[in-house]
Amino acid sequence: MESLALLLAATLNAGTVLAIAGLGLLINERSGIVNLGAEGIMLVAAIAGFATAVHTGSDLLAFVGGAASGALLAAAFGLLVIWLNTNQYATGLALALFGVGFSAFVGLPYTQATLGQRANFALPWLSDLPFVGVALFRHHPMVYFAMLLAAAIAWFLYRTRGGLVLRAVGESPESAHALGYPVRRIRLAAVCTGGALCGLAGAYLSVVYSPLWMEGMVAGKGWIALALTTFSTWRPARVLLGAYLFGGVTMLQFHLQGQGVAVASQLLSMLPYLATILVLVLISSNANFIKVNMPASIGKPFHPGA
């Protein structure tokens, strides 16, 4: 039982980075813009957050720094694709590649920096409960933030006027424009929010999850987060579940290895990616299934004058 509780705890922990980035990208894509630069944004934010933590000693400032750098990069991306109508996919890919190189370059002086001992967190009283205490109540606040974020985004999208407008912009920017909504500015706001959340995820990775800086340390998590939005058919709760599923597969793989189960670790290493492809195939094969939630204008440029 104890080991199951620990496995559950590790799963929640491992899924958090993916959940926050995935939820950010969901907002982003709900406005009709795909940002393939998530990996690059997360890397830049990881070094920005880490450097902030090294110089200020404050995790909170590090998160703010990471989110701000993510929003800034996303804003640059947004200006290019929303006002200059550059191709979203090509621009996003360029941003991803830029982020890999840029973070490695500015991160050089920080490869040997350390943040020292990290604090442990536990909710009072609740963390002493058997099983659930270990599994649920001894996490970094960011783990709970990810859960609250999913709920908040669901509420925003389906229960508020702002959410309705955002979805309208994603479904039919022309109609939203005709109704007098500033489509471009709404899209920019969504892109910046997405960038900020990707940035927060990157900073969490380098400041708390594995508290160090190494070039390329995001190691594909940005791409998995992108896949998650499709995987979840653009629903916040499913993004959260999908993130924990990926986290769970990773942790289970290591757990099985430690238990001496004879499964090739190489096979297990590719499972998360295999799952992504499988789900993509499944939802793409049923056009109706994916259309229910897919923002209709996704990936397409919008010219207000035309």
Next chain:
Amino acid sequence: MTDTAKRRLLKFSTLSAITASLALVGCGKKEEPAPAPAPAAPATEAAPAPKPEPLKIAFAYIGPVGDGGWTYAHDNARKALEQEFGDKIVTSYVENVPEAADAERVIRDMVDQGNKLIFGTTFGYMEQMVKVAADHPEVKFEHATGYKQSENLRTYDSRTYEGAYMAGVIAGGMTKTNTLGVVGSVPIPEVLRNLNSFTLGAQSVNPKIKTKVVWVNAWFDTAKETEAAQSLINQGADVLFQNTDSSAVLQTAGKNNKYAFGWDSDMTAYSPEAHLASAVINWVPYYTKSVQEALDGSWKGGGHVWLGVKDGAIDLVSISEKVPAELKEKAEQAKAGLKDGSLVIWKGPIFNQAGKKVVEDGVAADDDFLRGIDFYVKGVEGKLPGGN
């Protein structure tokens, strides 16, 4: 050795991706060889003094000197050479040299600049060095981790498994659960040799030791290393050891109030609470010897050396105050034994996981055996991926 080969290749691919992306945005980081930082004055003026011209020595590095690990250790040794030999030598280096055709160009440049002793510090320079060495018999070449030699080219490597064994001695005495955890990178002979030696070291002080191994299939993936370490801790391991490149395992141990080690360089600072000791590589003794031989004319090409504790190349440093004095003493004894040759790690009887005797009683395994290890020793749990 394949270990280093794969690691360098991996780093090269990351590097080239970065270079490509930098070029893409038009602020490309220049990769041209850095000019020799030391003053090259004596070369320009006709020396009136009888003092001979300094020996010019060049180093080609795979990574940046600030990588905190592999290249960092080599560059520290280069600096030590300058200290040791003063104005008798002039050293220079080129960092971030990819393991590709570029390396040949860089090494030829080094020859053209008048360097007479050239160190290539990664496996992937092997063919390039063989080629250039054949064209320039007057220049001496030293190649780390390779296996091809010639008249003016020799190879050297370090016995990292001796450091792993000494760390194992401490781990065996510190564990309360009798369960050690190893985060492995890729199951190749060097890594297997290291984790087996770690287990043998632990068993030398505590025969009840079990080692759990988790492979991450990467040299360098901090999140995966973190997750693997967490998984081992969740399954009862209370002392961890890693054969990967980052300090993530040590830091995860710290977060969980468990213990771990530093690998390749002194990692105390990353988690002083969890750090028990660091197994480090020191190239200074070999480089000093090589330069001394080059200076007095006794340098000979060909041959391979595999340097260990005996040669001062491997050490266990920064042993934590949490290690009881008697256990520390045992680790020091192991070090002394390795130094004077009285301790041979791979001496029979040694059993594999299935209980079959792989090294006969009283027989010391030779280097060929060590280079080909493809099994877990007794006490290591789990199934070796792709093994039998």
